[in-house]
Amino acid sequence: AQSVSQHNHHVILSEAASLELGCNYSYGGTVNLFWYVQYPGQHLQLLLKYFSGDPLVKGIKGFEAEFIKSKFSFNLRKPSVQWSDTAEYFCAVNAGDYKLSFGAGTTVTVRA
Amino acid sequence: NAGVTQTPKFQVLKTGQSMTLQCAQDMNHNSMYWYRQDPGMGLRLIYYSASEGTTDKGEVPNGYNVSRLNKREFSLRLESAAPSQTSVYFCATVGQVYNEQFFGPGTRLTVL
Numbered sequence: 001a002q003s004v005s006q007h008n009h010h011v012i013l014s015e016a017a018s019l020e021l022g023c024n025y026s027y028g029g030t031v032n033l034f035w036y037v038q039y040p041g042q043h044l045q046l047l048l049k050y051f052s053g054d055p056l057v058k059g060i061k062g063f064e065a066e067f068i069k070s071k072f073s074f075n076l077r078k079p080s081v082q083w084s085d086t087a088e089y090f091c092a093v094n095a096g097d098y099k100l101s102f103g104a105g106t107t108v109t110v111r112a
Numbered sequence: 113n114a115g116v117t118q119t120p121k122f123q124v125l126k127t128g129q130s131m132t133l134q135c136a137q138d139m140n141h142n143s144m145y146w147y148r149q150d151p152g153m154g155l156r157l158i159y160y161s162a163s164e165g166t167t168d169k170g171e172v173p174n175g176y177n178v179s180r181l182n183k184r185e186f187s188l189r190l191e192s193a194a195p196s197q198t199s200v201y202f203c204a205t206v207g208q209v210y211n212e213q214f215f216g217p218g219t220r221l222t223v224l
Contacts, residue, residue: 009152032211043202044155044215090154094211098143098162099170102154 004093006103013081014111021076021106023091032094033074035065038105039087047089050074061085086110114138116216118203124222125193133188133219135203143206144186145170145213146178148199155202161186193223 007022025031032051036044048059055067065076074091091103119134137144142163147155157170161180175197177189190197203216 004154034212036215043217046212046214049212092213096211098160098168098206098211099157100145100206100211100213102156104152104154 004091004101004103006089006091006106008106009104010107010109012109012111015083016080017110019076019078019081019085019108021089021091021108023074023076023103024072025074025091025093025101026072027093027095028072029095032096033065033067034092034094034100035059035063035074035076036090036092036102037087038090044090047076081108081110083110083112116203116205116214118201118216118219120219121217122220124224125190126224127194129193130189130191131193131221132190133201133203133221135186135188135216136184137186137203137205137214137216138184139205139207139214140183141205141207141214142183144180145204145206146176146186146188147202147204148172148197149202149218150199158188158201190221193221195223197221198223 003026005024034049035047037047038044050057050067058064088105088107090105094100116137145160146158156172159178161167164183179187201219204213
């Protein structure tokens with residue numbers, strides 16, 4: 001069964017710092033990859049997705065992620081965070097079937 | 113378009129009580145899902161419905177039942193609530209092309 005690992009449980013940053021959240025998955029075949037964000041008290045929203053092509057994908061709000069197939073990784077980055085980026089971030093993997101497997105999530109706290 | 117809607121937003125039950133969580137979508141998607149979200153565990157799939165008239169178990173189906181009433185609506189029922197079912201429940205639909213999931217606002221359920 002596929003699994004998704006997010007390396008950090010809680011990250012605390014100051015505004016303008018750079019952010020990188022790690023995500024690794026275990027499935028060896030073709031995958032679709034996603035990052036979702038959940039702001040406090042809200043539902044999950046899609047940040048970005050990768051299906052094929054350029055392994056560096058850009059999403060909303062200045063986020064980007066890089067798919068490295070050889071490392072089974074899909075890390076999320078933002079060069080300069082804002083207080084409004086305080087949220088929980090989830091990596092998710094779909095292997096072409098019905099299932100979307102989620103990582104445990106990383107809580108990001110940005111201090112003003 | 114409302115996207116994915118869920119009712120109620122909050123609910124408190126006593127152990128042994130029953131209730132039904134409602135989900136509706138206006139995105140004309142075939143597949144609908146029910147997840148529960150618990151701290152440190154990401155989202156876990158309870159049940160899903162690949163199309164109208166079909167339902168299947170996910171990772172954690174015990175204690176739940178579902179009904180796919182029509183293409184728009186997918187309900188989740190707790191017949192005899194237990195404290196272990198205290199959680200936030202999310203409904204989601206799946207886009208036809210990339211298996212991208214769209215989430216509802218969630219129902220926060222507390223079982224005393």
